[in-house]
Amino acid sequence: MTTLVQQMERRAQQIDRMQSEFIKLTQFATELQMYIGLKEIEKTTSQAAKYITDLESANHFNERNLDVNISSALTLILQDVKSFGEINIKITPSTLRLKAERKEQAQYLVPIFPGIDKIKPSLMKRLTITDNIKSLNIWACFVLSDGNFIMFDYNKNRLLLFSIEGLFMREVVSFSEIPLDACLVRNDTVAVALGSSNQTALVNIEQNKITKMIKLLQDCDAVASDGQTLVISGMVKSTKVNLNDMSHTILEGVRASRIAIFKENIYGTIYYENKVFCYTSTGEPLWTFQHHGINLPQGLTLDANGFVYIASRGNNNIVVVSPDGKTSKTILSEADGIKNPYAIDINRESGMMIVSIEIRKNSDSAVVYKI
Template sequence: MQEICDQQQCAPNVCGIEQIKPSLLRRLTIPKDIKSLGIIWACLVLPDGKFIIIDHNKKRLHLFSNEGIYIRKIVTFKEYPNNACFVSNNTVAVTLEANQMALVDVEKNKIINTTKLSHKCYGVASDGKTLVISSDDKSTRVNLIDMSQTILEGVVKLKSISLFQGNIYGTVFYEDQVRCYTSTGEPLWTFQSHDIDYSGGLALDKNGFVFIASYENNKIVVVSPDGKASKTIVSEADGIKSPVAIDINRETEMMIVSSDISDDSCDQTAFVYKI
């Protein structure tokens, strides 16, 4: 499959992409009593260096130390959690089945708000003032001050999303695409490559490079900020297997990626890199 983009001509390379070479720091130590995670649907790097993972099967959020050691369960949801993002202070947002989004206080181990939406809730991203929540047919922007909602009709089919400098980025899982939209939902570019096979989560670094978890071919692929070039930066040879979730702390340049560690999809962990 050839790379495609909305621009008429794609540049073969973009300055800086070849210098991106993540170095592995550690992997999370998953306790035996929570081993049955199924697929880790989301993992986060918090500003203080701690880590969060979503245990979809048991409907839980778990907290890990800076060193990757398990600390505690944060909360258990009534509905299955799909995705998560850091919001501000000690708060994370979690998308849930039954068209819901929850705000969770990580320090107090407490759900502080649950909001109903008009559509399914898959990806979630925040700029600290608003949330954008994606689904198959439309997405919604939620104002965190008054929890008012604005529908983004054109932002569709996004399984995972991220925000950067006002733009909305997302992966289209079954079409192996990465898309970029303006804050109001107008399309800017679409990227597709044979290196991306079942695109899962995505995250952006401080320079606007887009990092994608490519589930089927065991890769982490980075796409240039203009959507014209890509590079595989982590592969199965580096120990990654079936990655779904990814997150980047732009200030500390820490990246976390979920991975199988055996042929059993319930035997999972997350790898932490410096980018």
């Protein structure tokens, strides 16, 4: 009996640990980490459930009541009494009610996402490039919270604002340095990576001015933000900037030509290696993906479900990679008007995707899709 109690106590401690781990998973883990963690929890809970079921099947939970009948002949103990009485063990069925969950139910804790085959973007509009803009070389573009669009024009080192209808509104700011990438930080703030100057600028798009310059000890080739953190990458290493206190963390193993952030994980492309990769927020590799359908990958972005969208410039495709980095699908091609795509972005709240395309020699535009 003592052994059984000790075993049950150990199982209880194990359950307490799993509950604590589950709470941490729901607070901090990505979907992929959540899935892997829950598979381990499911395995452990299944073993515990089997242990409890086996105990019940073996009647270990049956109650054992001891009844003692005292002999009335105790006064004759020295004569002919051979016992003090009788001990009867009565076994009654256990009142314990076990509710063993089905094995599959652990999976329901993980959000169920639509399959990659169901991703089918629908065309909404194409931005209007007026004659006064002339040539436009779009290296970055993204959707603002109000539905307007920001374009980074590499030809003239400037940020341009377009309306929700796709019409040019104004120039936001221009640079004397040579910018290489830009991203949305918050509703009115944009970060611009200034390449070999080892600087990244924070721009207020409402005030049309640079509000801060972040200086690093590396090239600033690409930039991505989730509103709390800014990741600036180069082809040697990357730096993570905490936007609350502006502290820096070096990510030695993370190198990329273009990057994105989703649920704290860092995603990137290396165009000359035809690679797409995923790292944790601390720079630990999670997966790397290569496929013949991805050729000279440039910009990338993620939707609300964690699917990775790649601008595959070398073969005029937009390719989607699954959240686990194992499968891919081409969702747009040259037949859809995709030519030399470079920049891509998705507003995860509205589901609007914008992609830069070449409309004539040395001049780009952008098309907007609903996903």
